[in-house]
Amino acid sequence: MLVVAALGGNALLRRGEPLTAQAQRANVKIAAQSLAGIIRAGHRLVVTHGNGPQVGLLALQGAAYKPDEAYPLDVLGAETEGMIGYIIEQELENALDHDRPVATLLTQILVDKNDPAFQKPTKFVGPVYEREEAETKARAAGWHIAQDGDKWRRVVPSPKPLEIPDMRVLKLLLDQNVVIICAGGGGIPVLRRDDGSMIGVEAVIDKDAATALLARQLGADALLLLTDVDAIYRDFGKDSASPISALTVSQARELDLPAGSMGPKLEAAAEFAEHGGISGIGRLEDALAILERKAGTCISG
Numbered sequence: 001m002l003v004v005a006a007l008g009g010n011a012l013l014r015r016g017e018p019l020t021a022q023a024q025r026a027n028v029k030i031a032a033q034s035l036a037g038i039i040r041a042g043h044r045l046v047v048t049h050g051n052g053p054q055v056g057l058l059a060l061q062g063a064a065y066k067p068d069e070a071y072p073l074d075v076l077g078a079e080t081e082g083m084i085g086y087i088i089e090q091e092l093e094n095a096l097d098h099d100r101p102v103a104t105l106l107t108q109i110l111v112d113k114n115d116p117a118f119q120k121p122t123k124f125v126g127p128v129y130e131r132e133e134a135e136t137k138a139r140a141a142g143w144h145i146a147q148d149g150d151k152w153r154r155v156v157p158s159p160k161p162l163e164i165p166d167m168r169v170l171k172l173l174l175d176q177n178v179v180i181i182c183a184g185g186g187g188i189p190v191l192r193r194d195d196g197s198m199i200g201v202e203a204v205i206d207k208d209a210a211t212a213l214l215a216r217q218l219g220a221d222a223l224l225l226l227t228d229v230d231a232i233y234r235d236f237g238k239d240s241a242s243p244i245s246a247l248t249v250s251q252a253r254e255l256d257l258p259a260g261s262m263g264p265k266l267e268a269a270a271e272f273a274e275h276g277g278i279s280g281i282g283r284l285e286d287a288l289a290i291l292e293r294k295a296g297t298c299i300s301g
Helices: 021-040 052-062 073-095 131-141 167-175 207-218 249-254 263-274 284-291
Strands: 002-007 044-049 102-105 108-110 123-129 144-148 151-156 179-182 188-192 198-200 222-227 232-234 242-244 246-248 278-283 297-300
Touching: 002 021, 002 207, 002 284, 021 044, 021 073, 021 284, 044 073, 044 167, 044 207, 052 073, 052 123, 073 102, 073 179, 073 188, 102 167, 123 131, 123 144, 131 144, 131 151, 167 179, 167 207, 207 222, 207 263, 222 263, 222 284, 246 249, 249 263, 249 297, 263 278, 263 297, 278 284
Parallel strands: 002 044, 002 222, 044 179, 102 179, 108 188, 222 278, 246 297
Antiparallel strands: 123 151, 144 151, 188 198, 232 242, 278 297
């Protein structure tokens, strides 16, 4: 099978950990062992990943320069794709004993300049702050901020992904049996001009939505959305909470899950499954078991 697997933020950085290269590499090393299990089982693999804390950190570093010298979010997204992709690529090669090619591709993803998300930023990026500190930084840098749990973070536009211009390159790599790392952080958001040329835009695309689009356009058989929760839960957070092992697309869309947690994952999983594939949501360490329907939540048509 061709499997597209999205690594949640916990694969790179657990909440409360310092945003250091050492911490990220330690987490990726664990993730790579789980991903290698999918490949050893005979499946082809494409990997995507998040980048919220990383792109936010680069934006903070850029704030040390004059406002007109700071790099825009599309450029920062490309930087994080290269940085994180490098670590995943290296640790995955190590986990596979260097017995097959692994490559990272900086991936552009087309969005609509009229997408309403540009008028209502909702995507969290960067570290968490106490409210007063967040408000101070927002005033100084012109940010939008929103509450994230008991903390506050910067929010940026998150337009819907429409098309992957780099699809031809991805398919060429797959034809050569390359394990691909791509569309990191939801990909690099770009607009198409009237003359057909493309230009980057200040935004961060939702990783799960971009991954579902990628999986559909590649004709993947399975989509795995890997996180630190073992499954989708009915009545999550209540005494009556219970894991859900399987859902149809219609059942998945009937569930009311928080937009800031499992909601986007379930929506992306349902969208992919609606087009004929199988989606799975669950813990990173259970990746192969989720694919084999022995763990997590499976969503199918």
